[in-house]
Amino acid sequence: MLIVQLACPKCGFVIEQYRADQLETDAQKQKRYQYLRKKQTLCPSCLTQTSKLEERRVEVEAAPEAELLAEGPSEAAPVGEGPTATPLCDELERGPWPSHVTELKQTRYHLQMYEEGLRQKKTQWGFGGYTSIPGVASGILMRASARPDIAKGANLVRAFCPSGTFYSTKTLRALCDVADRHGYGILHLHATTCDIEVLGVPKEELRATVDELVAAGLDVGSTGDAYRNCQECIGPLRCEMVLVDSVAMRQAYFTRFLDDVQYPRFPHKIKFKLSGCPNDCTRSQQKGDLAIVGVFRDPPTINEARLDGWVRNGGDMAHIARMCPTRAMEWDGRRLTIDAEACVRCMYCINKCPAIRPGGDRGVAVLAGGKMRGKYGPLQPVVIAPFVPAIPPDFKEVFDLCAKITDVYDEHARRKERLGDFIYRTGIDEFCRLVGVPATAQQMTAPRVNPFYHWTPEELQASRKEGE
Ligand code: HEM
Ligand code: SF4
Ligand code: SF4
Known part of the structure; x- marks a missing residue:
């Protein structure tokens, strides 16, 4: 896919980019492109004022088309028998540390997708967008596949963890059952934002997955522009x-x-x-x-008695006072004072010394x-x-x-x-x-x-x- 970029002539920061095919057909994009090319622009990266942006054309690989997973997950991979077809993944099982590959091999995850990614040094999964089913506007993601011959793509249902990320064992068991029944048999817990993700749910089982998560006391959502x-x-x-x-x-x-x-x-x-x-x-x-x-x-509080004990046990208050970012602390070897006006409440001294605590x-x-x-x-x-x-x-x-x-x-x-x-x-x-x-x-x-x-x-x- 050809991309047309407008970049800062000094530092090369890309200020705007368009797909070349869209630029040819979309009058609004053309207008904006022409306008930007001649406009006085302040580069947000190097802060140079420029009246002529540099035009570049770059070829990038097209993102794979999104497609809902039409078929169920593959059969479970055989565990520990015969020669396997995933030599690069197997390599990641060596050593004393618990291996994610060992975990994945016990599920219906398409390990070949990962193997292919390792071989090509490039993930075979892509962003497939969000989708919704009646009554569930948010919480279902699609992962697109660059190798539909191995896996067509995968849907993923996202639920919120309970506050504090505390689960009763009962809720956790219910979650496991949902993932076993409808997905690959994997739970991705506390993905980047504290979500629970059930991976590999086929299209026709999305509704049942959502219903069962709700019945387990959880709730689904947190995708899209929400x-x-x-x-x-x-x-x-x-x-x-x-x-x-x-x-x-x-x-x-x-x-x-x-x-x-x-x-x-x-x-x-x-x-x-x-x-x-x-x-x-x-x-x-x-x-x-x-x-x-x-x-x-209020300024940090100092517990004198505790400070004495801490220093007697080898605590280095002189060092902490030296490291205070605003030099708000004064330590004469026996007494500590904090200049309330200079202190920016950064927590450094509080983290270092148990005798100093946050103020009120x-x-x-x-x-x-x-x-x-x-x-x-x-x-x-x-x-x-x-x-x-x-x-x-x-x-x-x-x-x-x-x-x-x-x-x-x-x-x-x-x-x-x-x-x-x-x-x-x-x-x-x-x-x-x-x-x-x-x-x-x-x-x-x-x-x-x-x-x-x-x-x-x-x-x-x-x-x-x-x-x-
Ligand atoms: C042929 C006529 C016009 C063209 C080609 C045009 C084009 C544009 C373009 C490309 C932008 C985006 C600028 C940027 O993002 O830096 C813009 C913004 C804007 N234009 Fe126009 N414009 C036209 C007429 C007008 C007229 C007649 C008005 C007001 C009566 C107007 C009001 C604005 C305003 C307020 C913005 C800022 C919008 C924002 O920042 O969200 N424009 N215009
Ligand atoms: S809280 Fe930060 S700024 Fe304030 S006295 Fe302690 S180290 Fe210095
Ligand atoms: S140190 Fe502060 S931010 Fe970190 S867990 Fe404790 S209260 Fe929360």
């Missing part, structure tokens, strides 16, 4: 750092937004991630279009626009609101703001434009105006030495007075 499954950190269930109840917040998310998770209606997908503290174990800021991160506003006045920061793919590539999110009270059980303030952000996105973004790209295009000040949040210094995106924020004591006092 709110996606929401990933949270283990937080209050196991972690000592937790500032807000991330697991309860996920529960509240589904209670409020289940319709938006199951019915795609946005310009593009919206991934939600929740972390209980700025350590951000879910990498919410890199992975979530919307990231909600537990924060504290806790809530969440709401950030938007983090992502990997999309027009402008990987983006860090911007802080939309540096502090929002997180009040269980429904976390109304937090989710009201999220709903406002996605309403603005829904109304103003272009089709297939990720939230981060939309904010980049409109600018953070215009975006905040649309959402109706005041501009604050904490939203600053550059120059910035770290992803945290901080307040002066006066600002803190003023904002608390406002809240009262």
Whole structure:
């Protein structure tokens, strides 16, 4: 397939690309292409202003056509008998580590597809799109196959894991039964966003699979341009750092937004991630279009007695004070002080020393626009609101703001434009105006030495007075 690209003449960043055949027939695409070619453009990669984009023509391999899996999965591969036809896969079974190939061989997965991928050094699976069946608008994906002679393609049904990723053994058994009855006999658990995926479901068994998952107490969804499954950190269930109840917040998310998770209606997908503290174990800021991160506003607390004991046992406080990113700590060998104004609440000292704990006045920061793919590539999110009270059980303030952000996105973004790209295009000040949040210094995106924020004591006092 021939692709026509318009790229920055200086750094080669591809600003726009079209399929050559579409460019020939689609008048709108032609118009835009002609316009862009002559337009003054600021390259988002090297920030050069250019009046003439470079045109390139590249040949790429066409994506295989999507096709619903018409036939059931193949028979189970014979285990451990006779010569096998998968020498490269067999190689991956060697060594002491549990092997994924050993697991796959016990199922009805088409191992030849993987073998072929290893042989060609290129996966034989491709994106096949999403599909729906009556009543299930979201939750079914198709994988396309480059080798229909081995496997025609595979459908995959996606369900949400229970919050905290805790399962009763009963639910887990029910899940196994569904995967055995309708799929390859594989469960892909907690795929990149905490989803349960039942692989290899034939077209005519999709309905039964969904029904049985629902009967097991789970629910199906999280594909397409919808709110996606929401990933949270283990937080209050196991972690000592937790500032807000991330697991309860996920529960509240589904209670409020289940319709938006199951019915795609946005310009593009919206991934939600929740972390209980700025350590951000879910990498919410890199992975979530919307990231909600537990924060504290009072300075870190110091337990003098515990600190003494810790130092006597060999703790190196001088090193920690030296490594504080804003040099907010002073350690004279016996006494530790933290300059509340300089401290950006980054958690470094708290993670290192058990005598220092997060301060009080806790809530969440709401950030938007983090992502990997999309027009402008990987983006860090911007802080939309540096502090929002997180009040269980429904976390109304937090989710009201999220709903406002996605309403603005829904109304103003272009089709297939990720939230981060939309904010980049409109600018953070215009975006905040649309959402109706005041501009604050904490939203600053550059120059910035770290992803945290901080307040002066006066600002803190003023904002608390406002809240009262
Ligand atoms: C022959 C006439 C026109 C052509 C070929 C044309 C073409 C375009 C193109 C290619 C864009 C996309 C620009 C980009 O993404 O950077 C655009 C955007 C836009 N055009 Fe036009 N346009 C025309 C007439 C008009 C007229 C008459 C108006 C208003 C009365 C208008 C208002 C806009 C606006 C507001 C945008 C920005 C939309 C956005 O950013 O989402 N255009 N136009
Ligand atoms: S993000 Fe914070 S609260 Fe959540 S698991 Fe990590 S350290 Fe614990
Ligand atoms: S939380 Fe971070 S910025 Fe604040 S004192 Fe500790 S290391 Fe320094």
